Amino acid sequence: MKPKGKGNQLSSPAETSAAPVVDATRDAMVVAIRGTLGAAVVDSMVKPGDDIWVRVSTESWRNSIQKLKDVHGFDYFCFLSAIDWLPSPFGRGEDDPSEPAPERDSTIRPGYTGGDTRMQLLVRIVNSETHLGINVKADVPNDSYTIESISNVFAGANWHEREAHEMFGIGFTGHPDLRNMYLPTDFEGFPMRKDFPLLARMVKPWPGIVDVEPLPGGDATEEESAS
Amino acid sequence: MTILNDPVSAKLGNRQQLSYIASQAADARLNVELETEGMTLNIGPQHPATHGTLRIIARLDGEQVVWAEPSCGYMHRGYEKLTEVRTFPQVTTLVNRIDWLGSFANEVPFILAAEKLMGVEAPPRAQWIRTILFELSRIANVSLFLGDLGVQLGAITPVFLAFRDREYVLNLIESATGGRFHPNFDRIGGLKDDLPAGWIDETKVVMKKLRNFCDEIETLLFGNEIFQSRTRGIGVIPRDVALQYGLSGANLRASGVDWDLRRDQDIALAYNKVDFKVWTHPDGDSFARCWIRLQETREATLIVDKLLDGIPSGPVMAKVPKIIKVPEGEAWVSTENPLGEMGYYVVSRGDLGPFRVKIRSASFNNISITPWLLRGVYVPDIITILASLYFILGDIDR
Amino acid sequence: MFALLAVEIPYWGQSLLRVLGGLVAVLLPAGTIVYLFLFKMMSFMQSRLGPMEAGPYGSLQLVAEVGKWLQKEDIQPESADKPIFKMAPIVVLMSTFLLVVVVPFGPDAWFTDFETGVFYALAVSSISVLGILMAGWSSANKYSLLGGLRAAGQLIAYELPMVLAVMGVVIQAGTMNLQQIVFAQNASSMFGFDGVGNPYVLTQFVGFVVFMIAIQAELTQAPFDMPIAESELVSGYMTEYSGFRFLIFFIGEFATAGVFAMIASTLFLGGWGIPFAWFGWTSMDDVSNWMNIAGPIIVITKMLVLTFLIMWVRFTYPRFREDQLQRFAWKVLIPVSLANIMATAVLKVAF
Numbered sequence: 001m002k003p004k005g006k007g008n009q010l011s012s013p014a015e016t017s018a019a020p021v022v023d024a025t026r027d028a029m030v031v032a033i034r035g036t037l038g039a040a041v042v043d044s045m046v047k048p049g050d051d052i053w054v055r056v057s058t059e060s061w062r063n064s065i066q067k068l069k070d071v072h073g074f075d076y077f078c079f080l081s082a083i084d085w086l087p088s089p090f091g092r093g094e095d096d097p098s099e100p101a102p103e104r105d106s107t108i109r110p111g112y113t114g115g116d117t118r119m120q121l122l123v124r125i126v127n128s129e130t131h132l133g134i135n136v137k138a139d140v141p142n143d144s145y146t147i148e149s150i151s152n153v154f155a156g157a158n159w160h161e162r163e164a165h166e167m168f169g170i171g172f173t174g175h176p177d178l179r180n181m182y183l184p185t186d187f188e189g190f191p192m193r194k195d196f197p198l199l200a201r202m203v204k205p206w207p208g209i210v211d212v213e214p215l216p217g218g219d220a221t222e223e224e225s226a227s
Numbered sequence: 228m229t230i231l232n233d234p235v236s237a238k239l240g241n242r243q244q245l246s247y248i249a250s251q252a253a254d255a256r257l258n259v260e261l262e263t264e265g266m267t268l269n270i271g272p273q274h275p276a277t278h279g280t281l282r283i284i285a286r287l288d289g290e291q292v293v294w295a296e297p298s299c300g301y302m303h304r305g306y307e308k309l310t311e312v313r314t315f316p317q318v319t320t321l322v323n324r325i326d327w328l329g330s331f332a333n334e335v336p337f338i339l340a341a342e343k344l345m346g347v348e349a350p351p352r353a354q355w356i357r358t359i360l361f362e363l364s365r366i367a368n369v370s371l372f373l374g375d376l377g378v379q380l381g382a383i384t385p386v387f388l389a390f391r392d393r394e395y396v397l398n399l400i401e402s403a404t405g406g407r408f409h410p411n412f413d414r415i416g417g418l419k420d421d422l423p424a425g426w427i428d429e430t431k432v433v434m435k436k437l438r439n440f441c442d443e444i445e446t447l448l449f450g451n452e453i454f455q456s457r458t459r460g461i462g463v464i465p466r467d468v469a470l471q472y473g474l475s476g477a478n479l480r481a482s483g484v485d486w487d488l489r490r491d492q493d494i495a496l497a498y499n500k501v502d503f504k505v506w507t508h509p510d511g512d513s514f515a516r517c518w519i520r521l522q523e524t525r526e527a528t529l530i531v532d533k534l535l536d537g538i539p540s541g542p543v544m545a546k547v548p549k550i551i552k553v554p555e556g557e558a559w560v561s562t563e564n565p566l567g568e569m570g571y572y573v574v575s576r577g578d579l580g581p582f583r584v585k586i587r588s589a590s591f592n593n594i595s596i597t598p599w600l601l602r603g604v605y606v607p608d609i610i611t612i613l614a615s616l617y618f619i620l621g622d623i624d625r
Numbered sequence: 626m627f628a629l630l631a632v633e634i635p636y637w638g639q640s641l642l643r644v645l646g647g648l649v650a651v652l653l654p655a656g657t658i659v660y661l662f663l664f665k666m667m668s669f670m671q672s673r674l675g676p677m678e679a680g681p682y683g684s685l686q687l688v689a690e691v692g693k694w695l696q697k698e699d700i701q702p703e704s705a706d707k708p709i710f711k712m713a714p715i716v717v718l719m720s721t722f723l724l725v726v727v728v729p730f731g732p733d734a735w736f737t738d739f740e741t742g743v744f745y746a747l748a749v750s751s752i753s754v755l756g757i758l759m760a761g762w763s764s765a766n767k768y769s770l771l772g773g774l775r776a777a778g779q780l781i782a783y784e785l786p787m788v789l790a791v792m793g794v795v796i797q798a799g800t801m802n803l804q805q806i807v808f809a810q811n812a813s814s815m816f817g818f819d820g821v822g823n824p825y826v827l828t829q830f831v832g833f834v835v836f837m838i839a840i841q842a843e844l845t846q847a848p849f850d851m852p853i854a855e856s857e858l859v860s861g862y863m864t865e866y867s868g869f870r871f872l873i874f875f876i877g878e879f880a881t882a883g884v885f886a887m888i889a890s891t892l893f894l895g896g897w898g899i900p901f902a903w904f905g906w907t908s909m910d911d912v913s914n915w916m917n918i919a920g921p922i923i924v925i926t927k928m929l930v931l932t933f934l935i936m937w938v939r940f941t942y943p944r945f946r947e948d949q950l951q952r953f954a955w956k957v958l959i960p961v962s963l964a965n966i967m968a969t970a971v972l973k974v975a976f
Contacts, residue, residue: 194311384671609857
């Protein structure tokens with residue numbers, strides 16, 4: 001029931017830094033994190049005024065999160081998920097099913113802070129005092145798809161890891177129970193992997209992959225036409 | 228007793244500590260009491276207390292819960308996968324249906340994430356209207372919660388008052404956007420349309436009605452001794468646990484964490500243009516959560532009033548290309564939605580549609596605490612706790 | 626009821642009239658309560674109109690509802706204990722009929738004139754617990770079982786304050802005969818003033834409040850509706866019932882509310898009587914015959930006032946938790962009513 005104290009004072013300096021070239025707070029935080037984690041940090045990136053990305057090595061995943069929580073006060077668990085960097089072999093489902101499938105580029109191109117494997121784990125944790133959040137990434141080995149669980153660091157990661165397990169097929173060692181959460185127990189395959197086909201799109205391609213055609217009787221106020 | 232040396236309880240405030248010790252004692256009692264044959268009660272998937280199809284498997288000893296676990300997935304619609312085959316403007320149709328009571332609020336963070344990647348910023352008027360509609364959808368959502376709360380606890384009258392007054396807000400949303408539940412009004416770079424004529428005056432009248440409704444609920448429900456005895460000290464979530472589980476919104480603020488994403492982050496919405504109070508409560512029990520929501524509804528009506536006073540003129544759409552291609556990059560945007568922190572982690576590959584969208588919905592985290600929270604409570608308290616945590620099934624299952 | 630008729634009625638005719646009278650005395654209040662309070666008053670309290678289409682002002686809605694229920698399929702769960710499952714609603718409704726038997730409606734308009742009417746009424750009112758337990762157990766449903774057990778615990782807990790609350794009345798009237806209690810209230814005076822008689826709601830106000838709370842619990846109306854608790858136990862012991870079996874439960878619920886309100890008005894509001902001093906009546910024989918016609922109307926009016934109170938509370942309050950309810954019964958109501966009995970006894974001896 002505290003009256004609102006720091007609100008506007010906090011947001012107003014940030015507002016002036018809408019497009020800053022350097023972001024002192026976040027840069028300092030990255031330096032501090034590199035100091036604590038040492039060699040565990042593989043790569044890091046700061047988007048000024050926006051966010052921090054840190055990639056840690058697979059082996060140090062749990063320890064890094066633990067240290068970030070204990071030393072840097074990132075005590076709020078926001079979410080955990082995975083990204084499959086393999087480009088989808090099915091495109092956006094716009095292929096005509098009667099024709100042979102077109103050749104697609106299947107080189108894996110990772111996002112911010114790079115990556116060496118197909119699967120990458122992504123967790124976002126926030127400092128509840130300063131409200132500064134970071135995205136921590138870690139590679140998931142291509143051969144085993146297994147990584148340490150952080151559910152004993154953040155209890156909330158439990159369900160998120162279960163979700164990542166059933167959707168991406170990532171194993172979490174040390175997780176109390178990796179049962180399916182959404183899918184039936186006997187479901188085969190991992191739906192969120194890029195090579196898992198979205199069957200509804202395979203049998204009937206989506207007609208509206210680009211939807212800028214004007215409506216029948218449409219006029220000049222069509223919303224996408226800003227020109 | 229080891230409870231007093233428990234690292235969690237040592238960090239808590241006095242009142243929270245007592246409640247925490249009480250809940251731990253309930254645990255201990257379960258183990259000492261004479262063991263009788265337990266009973267497994269399936270609450271749901273279709274049950275009056277679950278808004279949708281949540282199933283709670285509760286192992287009971289008499290009326291006391293030995294352990295309970297929610298089982299979700301009865302409504303999983305695979306939105307994260309579906310976004311990968313849609314274009315950016317098409318995704319808003321999907322995300323509208325995540326939290327179906329406050330739909331407009333779901334569109335905003337996604338659109339903001341796309342705008343952030345594109346380097347586009349909506350014109351000021353669009354930002355203000357977005358903020359106003361955002362708060363209106365909060366009011367529409369939470370006023371239903373306030374009414375429904377009564378029904379969950381056995382009082383049938385508040386829900387009708389809630390539906391009566393929520394109707395005014397839905398009419399406002401409809402007259403501005405054309406959709407009562409799924410507006411799909413947000414566009415990358417602004418809004419579909421400007422506000423209709425006379426909308427601002429109308430909104431002010433409705434906001435006054437909504438404040439009356441809040442007073443009514445406060446006296447009818449929150450001042451009632453039975454309501455207080457049913458909610459106070461029930462389902463106490465200490466600060467640390469709330470943070471660990473990633474609770475957000477009113478649930479987090481009810482545990483004494485002064486954190487509101489509307490105030491505490493720099494975001495392209497008009498929240499930093501108005502002064503408003505962020506309510507917190509030290510207790511962390513069910514009553515605190517409900518009380519915070521009531522205060523926030525009232526605060527939201529005040530925010531809308533203030534925003535309406537200062538709404539700037541100008542266009543509602545920035546210059547964006549006809550075919551939207553979002554440049555390569557990753558962006559995370561989250562906003563303070565009616566249910567809590569709702570965020571999108573958008574990965575783009577410079578294509579028509581997103582490469583990967585992680586939808587961080589509030590209810591998923593909020594409900595993930597229930598196995599911890601429901602141990603040792605009574606069956607009626609399951610309902611109280613679930614009602615006070617306030618989840619929407621679409622928001623859990625996505 | 627029959628002394629006012631000039632012709633002599635044979636015994637079978639009297640019995641038939643009594644059965645018909647009993648049906649009317651149970652079903653008429655039930656219908657009135659459902660339409661007046663459940664349909665209309667609740668709607669007005671919740672800023673809506675309630676049924677408006679069936680009949681003028683929705684007055685035939687009840688007929689439509691009954692028609693709907695009668696047409697519904699009678700579903701019995703496969704693993705239910707069928708004979709008991711079928712018997713349970715009848716047992717619940719039966720207790721209502723047994724209860725109305727002792728309610729006096731006029732100087733001669735009664736079904737039976739028990740010397741121990743109060744005792745009998747309190748005894749048969751607990752038969753409905755049996756029906757509820759039977760329904761909860763035989764449904765083979767966990768919600769029903771929980772609801773049935775809750776009902777049993779609750780009804781047993783609230784039987785006691787109810788008995789103790791009535792005790793004060795019995796002490797003051799010096800009789801357990803309901804007819805005598807009505808007479809005692811209307812014929813006596815308070816400190817020489819006989820304008821309103823001496824309805825026991827004035828002298829036994831504590832008893833009246835405890836009694837009303839107890840019948841609220843006995844009727845399983847909110848805030849004591851844990852056995853039904855639609856947000857927790859779906860519909861408690863009634864979960865598996867449909868069609869006309871549910872209808873019987875439904876009638877039983879509201880008819881019992883009416884009959885309990887009649888008993889409360891008899892015990893505390895002077896029953897069928899109006900202050901006898903208005904007409905100069907001093908004994909039971911003085912009461913003129915037209916009271917046999919006016920009496921039922923007066924009882925029904927008083928009953929409606931009390932049912933209004935019951936329903937008002939029902940539509941306003943949230944529900945207790947089971948343990949809070951027990952605590953309330955044992956730690957508040959029973960001590961209060963015991964204190965009331967002691968005070969009454971002391972004052973009775975003193976005056």
